[in-house]
Amino acid sequence: MTPRADPRWVERSTRADGLTIARQAPPPSVESFAATFIAPAGHAYDPDGKEGLAALTSLLLPSGAGRRDRRVLAREIDRLGGALAVRCEPETIELSIRGPTSALERLLALLADVVFEPRLGASDLERVRRQLFERQRRERTQPDSRAELELFRSIFPQGHPYRESGSGTRSSVERIGPTEVRRFHRDHFTSEGGYLVITAPPSLDRVERLAGQWRGRFARERAPASPSVPPARPARDRRRTIEMPGRSQVEIRYGGSTIARSDERFDAAELANEVLGGRPLLSRLFQRIRERGGLAYHSSSEFEAMRWGGHWLAQAGTGSDRTERVLVLLTAEVERIRNHSVPDRELDRVRESWIGSLPLALDTTTGAHALAVDVVYHGLEGDHMVHWPARLRAIPSRTVRDAAVDAMDTSRSAVVVAGPTQVG
């Protein structure tokens, strides 16, 4: 398969105004496309006292564009068979559209209108403010999101971009008006630091021409300054118990801060996470806690490395009578991955499983596109996916252990247990 037809390749170019345009071939025999605009507009950029601003902006974006109000816009996208989605992450807001390839040009034009001419109206602001209040309540009242929320507050210091969920507080969200939202949109939907990633059949040249409608429409070219990132510190309160009466299951989160995506130890650390709890069914946490222990339905680990650092965590959901036993196993497995080299056979099994999963992700437009977005945002080479298996196979066991020591630093970790009474 030529690079132009191979979804593992991502071509890109950066225009004079700073916007990076990237193109990936869709999987063979597929008649859909996907496009994502990434703006440096995540909740890490929320001003002090206006926490929730990025989240509110992202919720407002699909609420009409140009002359179209929310209903007309939604109807137009629906009729073309498209779907518009928006995500507010710590570092970025991602606006994505997908649909049939036959409607590529029209849906891409609609995405541009949403990016450049969102209505950001006052009545829509009140509606999304209500939705954000509901999200805040969910984060507080659901044991899984509450445990995660409290863990991040324990491991990241005040002012750290990854400390909060981005939903803000009731008072901070109440303080945000249409002017702040418009200003945030103007300052953060910039060409520099912005990325347009398209998974579709046309060539990069053609994609660039299609993106001509994105030229000259940015209110600002210059990307916003990165937020300050205070260093992570040893967690003060190593174990917290959040009593949540009336719930049936306890959620446990054990984790800490970690290295950035650009760190040279990233691949090895990610592999360590796959062994620990990332690889479905094969991982140590799944095998030890569910398959052999019969102690929980879900048990896994997470390793999220972003531009300014990130987090690792080991997690499980279990009954309150089994909390301590599960916690002992979680901590023991984290220590094991840090202190002992992974046996070659186990490492090979996990590694080959992970490598083999690449074609599965590339089987659908949505799966392939998610990988391309990752490649482009993190500045990886266009042939990153092509060479990724060989790079992974070259990582020896001791490097995995060394990376785990650094990336899963237990001296800066905390434990949160959230659920029904009598926990702990």
Added chain:
Amino acid sequence: MAPTPHVGPARVRRFRLKNGLSVVLAPIRGSATASVWVWYRVGSKNEWPGVTGASHWVEHMLFQGSPKYAKGEIDQAIVEVGGALNAFTDYDFTAYFSVVPAPQIGVPLDIEADRMTRATIDPAEVERERTVVLSEREGNENWPEFRVDEELGALAFRQHPYRWEVLGYPGDIRALTPRELAAYYRRFYGPRNAVLVVAGGFDETEIRRRVEHDFGRLPATGEDPAVGAQEPEPVGERRATLTGPGTTPYLCVAYPAPAMTAAEAPAAILLDVLLGGETGLFRAGRAFGPPAEHPSARLYRALVDPGLAVEAVSSFRPRFYPGLFLLLAQAAEGVSLERLETAIQRETDRLARSGPTRAELVDARERIRRGAELAYEGARGTGFRLGYFAMFSDPGFEQRLLDSLLGAGSEAIRSAARSLFRPSRKLVVGYAPDGGP
């Protein structure tokens, strides 16, 4: 009117083995992956009080070993070649699937043939898995939506086994014996009650030969008994209010709804599109999954736009037997369950009185048409849809359903709304948070 599109993969070959196994092969040119699905016509509809949750528990046990694969080896065999596998249990069926790099297609075929009639169901493993199944249920209980759904089933169905959740009652999960579970498996699992679907990059002749060899020697077992219990037509409204931890009031209004293959089903599906904005049966991706929000849909306009709710959707996923049509709303702060219910009632009344507008109907059809065009994508999605629709009817059913949806007129929809949303059939379950954390 635009012609009805063809729905389905470009090439499908269907045949039946002598032992009764239905086989569907869908080669996809250029696909680097292959998916293998086995669908059994057994779900919670086949259970009875005392063994509720057995279908789901058996699903778990089928990963715990068979003659050729000891405990853990099924997962490993698939995952080691880079594949993914899982399973799910529904009211009407249980499905097992693997997606693997295309050259490895023999691995999941071998596993499925081995566990179709000879899963080990080891008593010690049943005991260990009991806690896992209970834990899965407890995790669901943390969500008010699950509690509402469970209460709704109990309210709606007095005779029919759709009364209980697929996960089963906690008491039954604690009491079910390994022997009962093994008997349940032996009764319902087997080629006669299964559909094997293979989709993706493979050579059709070679796979057919392999399927005939691996599965053709299995005994012709597997019962698919009709569920005798029929739910009587309700003669009055039924309602319940739950309390517990949560955020804002959550409301579910429901009505008994036609079975998938009933003549009335297409109009009810269109009501779902008009009220909620989509049907999961014809949209890009899989048919399962929570409904998405559509600001142009009636419920959204009536509840979210004026600030009564933060979310409002409808959901009608037809079942093998008559099921339920759901209208769901999460209240905005300070809005009572009563106000939500009144607003929902107004919308169902309006549809029953006037039917859809011409523009609405054109939009709904277009959405379904576009959804059908993208419904089959990738080896996994293709395998899912071919097996899913095979659980309900013959191979032409999906196309006929699409034709009916695109051909239904305004009057048929109005008439369906009048019949479906009758006050005497109304079910209401509210969830009122108690103010706890």
